[in-house]
Amino acid sequence: MAEQGLFKIKDDWNLEIPVIDENQIVNYGSNLLCGNGYLGYRGTLEEWGKEQYKACIVTDTYDMADGKWRELSNAPDGLYARVTIDGKNLAHDPGSLDLKTKLNFNYKYGIFERSTLSNRKENSYKIYSQRFASYDNLHLIANQYILSGVKDSDVVKIKIGIEGDVWDLNGTHLKNFSSDYDSEKNILYIKAETVEEEIELVTALSFKIDSKIKNIAVDEKEKALFLIIEVDNTDKKEIKLQRNLIIYSSNDTKNPLKKALEDAENSLEFTYDELLEKHKDKWDQKWEIADIEIKGNLMDQLALRFNLYHNIIATPTHSEYLPIGARGLSCQAYQGAAFWDQEIFNLPMFMYTDLDSAKNILKYRYHTLDGARKKAKDLGYDGAFYAWISGKSGKELCPSFFFKDVISGRKIRNHFNDWQIHVSPDISYSIWKYYLATDDINFISKYGAEILFEIARFIHSRVHFNQYKGQYEVIRLLGPDEYHENVDNNAFTNYQCRFALKIALYFYFKLKNESTGQLEKIVDKIDLNESEITAWQEIKEKIYLPKPDPENKLIEQFDGYFDLEDTTAEVLRSRLIDKSEYWGWPNGVAVFTQVIKQADVIQLFTLHDIFSEDVITANYDYYEKRTQHGSSLSPSQYAVVAARLGRSKEAYRYFTKSAYIDLKSSNKAVSGGTFIGGVHTAAAGGVWQVLINGFAGMILNKDGLLFKPNLPEEWDHIKWKLIYKKAKLKFKLTRDEFLISSDKANKRDIEFKVFNKKYIIEPGEKLKISL
């Protein structure tokens, strides 16, 4: 029962907030999020509203209300509830001193619980409420709301309903509200539409109450519909309310209102507990493969599951047309859109634990090819240049003027949208890894190859030949380290570009040799010319790859990086004029220095197992000192590399940095005018990598599967499962042993290496390898 600052560990799945800290409301909202990949309902109290960053973010509702930011919409809140006793609020409003509220969150099933105690009129009232976003019906959030401790003489009124005046980050997204209340069925709804795209969004609410109702008053507003229910509480100390919140948009179904009302009605057929059971079944299936057990540190165990949970609920696995948001569905920040995080951070876990979802994630890039083609064309290139910020269509959502110079107030022309090209080859890279992990050549020929060819095309049109040096160069880039815009030959980008060309060529010739006719289809569809293949080959051969210096083994992050001022993030902090100013382009404190935002050369090492240990060591030691970790993507990658270098203490330190980034956040809600809350989904995906690619040391490349396990001192063991080439494998890593068992239902032997030794495991077999 360790206790840690803001939260308390109840057990290995449950986190408790013993007393609400009002400064942490924004973090509760994100950390205690109920979600299911379709929607995310923030961990807020029923009586709260937009001031407390309450939100229910719904996938596939992209809309631009302010002319600049296209983002997901926030649905009207159907779980609003507020109790009055004798006309006096029984609500945990800001500054309420006579109420005590405890929160609990269960990460196994995504259950949010609140219990509030009040001592009033010599009586003690209690509100207990529980909810979950169903994985059985993605449109449903079920809630049980119990008021207890009431006396006969109390006049108890419960106001429930749907509040459409919601919190929005950039502009107000909903308009044209209409609503109705069916008093026979106990169902009410609000229908609205988004301002730009005119997506219909319906929030329906059905409810049951286990007490007699004295009276129901309807309170209808332009954007809200409330019922004020006066309960007959004679001889009843407890009033129990079951509510089913249903959300549909016109992007889900033609008649979202009809579907919502049906679901609302249907769900009243079940008790709350029945709905919960169906939901739990789905999670049990997920955890069967996805869970990772850490023995030896309960807090780390809980934190790890926190991260696995959040990576899962952020991901719209129900669809192959939707991206994973960089803040998942925890808020509107980052527009509910995919960055390169999706492939490089979120996807790997699914690739080994949930193949269908992994495939959906990759298919999303297939379905957004036209957006990527358009972006390339608009910028004067060919092929597919994927959006830096990618919503449903794949069109670029990243505005040209991204940040603001807080000193002058002028907007800054950041070049995330046009110069940060590595997103395209990063996708090629992930397709290759997916293929290695699954042997899914069908996916390649149906979807992957077209993506790969179009990305190779883009690279072809983006590189320049330096005749003088006899090499292809990639000019004017941002690498992963975004503080340095406008750089040439960013090592990470150049290696990724070359790799993307290699993979495109590999599958081009593989499909050609297999003569299934599939290649011809693609060639025909995208007008691929033989001369392009020749060009890809030439560029692959002649693209400049910054090599480790023969003396000091360092790889220069980009041309001229080593000539920049060599200083530290601490020194730069002291140079800030305004704490909230951007450190990067064009004139921030980091721009002319070697201080970098995040892993960049180091990121290369986590992806490519082609560098010698002394090169990795030298670069790790060099870049680590110069990394600010201004991005949540950074610590997990340092952890993976440190673990692989056998530096388990450092690896563990970076593991905690990544795993607790949200759990231990004490950030304020808003900084420099920008909402900075929300779950760091890429960090969540990165934590899985720290465990599997770092501590278990798993590397998958063309030569096969390799483990270099290295258990941190803090732990006694780790246990996990993976699916590899359709085989279920179970692992356990202790201080001295590495245990692997292959499920007896598996249909094939699996080869792998542990350090330098080769093993083969048959279905049903268990291997115990001494370390």
Place this chain on the structure above:
Amino acid sequence: MAEQGLFKIKDDWNLEIPVIDENQIVNYGSNLLCGNGYLGYRGTLEEWGKEQYKACIVTDTYDMADGKWRELSNAPDGLYARVTIDGKNLAHDPGSLDLKTKLNFNYKYGIFERSTLSNRKENSYKIYSQRFASYDNLHLIANQYILSGVKDSDVVKIKIGIEGDVWDLNGTHLKNFSSDYDSEKNILYIKAETVEEEIELVTALSFKIDSKIKNIAVDEKEKALFLIIEVDNTDKKEIKLQRNLIIYSSNDTKNPLKKALEDAENSLEFTYDELLEKHKDKWDQKWEIADIEIKGNLMDQLALRFNLYHNIIATPTHSEYLPIGARGLSCQAYQGAAFWDQEIFNLPMFMYTDLDSAKNILKYRYHTLDGARKKAKDLGYDGAFYAWISGKSGKELCPSFFFKDVISGRKIRNHFNDWQIHVSPDISYSIWKYYLATDDINFISKYGAEILFEIARFIHSRVHFNQYKGQYEVIRLLGPDEYHENVDNNAFTNYQCRFALKIALYFYFKLKNESTGQLEKIVDKIDLNESEITAWQEIKEKIYLPKPDPENKLIEQFDGYFDLEDTTAEVLRSRLIDKSEYWGWPNGVAVFTQVIKQADVIQLFTLHDIFSEDVITANYDYYEKRTQHGSSLSPSQYAVVAARLGRSKEAYRYFTKSAYIDLKSSNKAVSGGTFIGGVHTAAAGGVWQVLINGFAGMILNKDGLLFKPNLPEEWDHIKWKLIYKKAKLKFKLTRDEFLISSDKANKRDIEFKVFNKKYIIEPGEKLKISL
């Protein structure tokens, strides 16, 4: 006797300041500068000091005192003089109300005159002083100083001497002062050395006084040496002082002190008038060719001569090792260093009026090849990348952080030094023009070819091949319009690069065919490889040249320019947060708009006669509206293009903008902490172009000499002379006629065209062509 704001036109050579306006002191200093290409002595009163921006800037004294700006040094002031009568100052100090000072400047001989009247003690005193910087002895400034109106009873003391505490722009340049006074010879001196380069700088002063001297008191300070001369003025109403100021540096001669003392002594052998006569002879020789007569507007005539004078005195024609400063020798601003202005703005006048000087100007680029080679190499290129700001060595003097963000106080990384590459091909262009004007193949084989080849080499190493588009591109540039940094395929730069390659190839094959062995020498010296020649040919063929749009005839200034916000300089002015903020990179008001600092595409038209009139018209009309003329280089180029288009009203308007840029300046001395005074030498050179290339419409290209004369309405005629292929030609343009005569001493017939008609003129012949 027109009168114009700050000045009065006395006649066609003389400008008068009837009453000193103290707010204009900085402009007087520059506009009334005495100079001779070796030194520049600002138009200041003898009794003034550093507070009044007094300076004597000396060539070849580059020194860095502040760690950032290497600039010319300011010599100790040897013309200091201050009179007291009965212990009371007779000096035009700021706020002196009982004195009236009139100034006169003669632009024919560069003579500065001051006369000051005072009514004091019922008597009227007068100081009259005259000086010139000798073209007979470049180290001499001669001065005649006359005090009149004194009474017998007046106790008259004249303090003369050398003040070493001088005005410096960036740091204090002089140290280790020593001084001496030889009371027998009446010679005193101060010797000092520059702080960085330890250049010895000697200021010597010899004097004669035509009155008896009662007493001389020596006032010696650390950095100064003064004599306080008490004059016996019995029966004398006038005291006449002749002074010879001599300046030498250790870059001029091994023992500058010895030389200075010799010159000081020798010059006492002559009267002031004798020294003046020798000086005038030199100027008469210059004007014999260089003068241009305008009939019909006296002020324009004077302004034109003002500009011719300043272009001449700014230019260190005595040396082939020194650059023309962008502010000449009028102050330390722009570091006394050459920009592209030298070739494109200053040089043309010399090319047709003073061949030796023109050759010296070009040889300077030969002698600075090593600096240009070093710059190229340091930046990862080959060949010669000339310094953006070029001093004696040709090493880059332009600091990386040039401007300051006045809002944040942070320095700005401007890329004049590394991205503004057109300076190199601009030099190639000028070598070609020099060759066309002179047939001087000797210069080409001895100096020009090596420059041309090294510039071609640089271009080869700087361009990139875009395999996808099948073209060479020039990426990451600043064109002449410096508000847009980091642009690709700036039309001006790309055309100039191609031209530079063409010229290099032309002379490569010409020298090869002539088989003089000279090519082999160069090839051997610079290790030129046949494969490089092939590469130049390929780049020349395939370099991307932004072509006029077939519909609207517009040439895009750089890739994407037309997509920028289309607005005006006026609108941008209203967006300024601080009036002194820089409009350009990285985040100034002009950066994301089509507003440009100066002629850019238009500059292309003044250099290359390859575009049709409708293209020039369309682009002139388009870009003119969007040009801020934030550079003094701009108006003259617009004037030339407007004149060639037959738009003589607009051409005249731009002529006046350029010709009066300094004469009518009402700028304050200092803006945003930066001294902004100084003569705009490029504008001075540009005015010559407006007359000759604009109104006379002279174009010289491979096909020969062409005139398209077009006299502005304001004038009755223009008369000028040119040297072309060693022949002296005289021209007169009236409203109806164009008259050309060839000097009878000429040794060849000269071919030329006027509009579309061909003419040949024999030595001694006169042609009258009706217009």
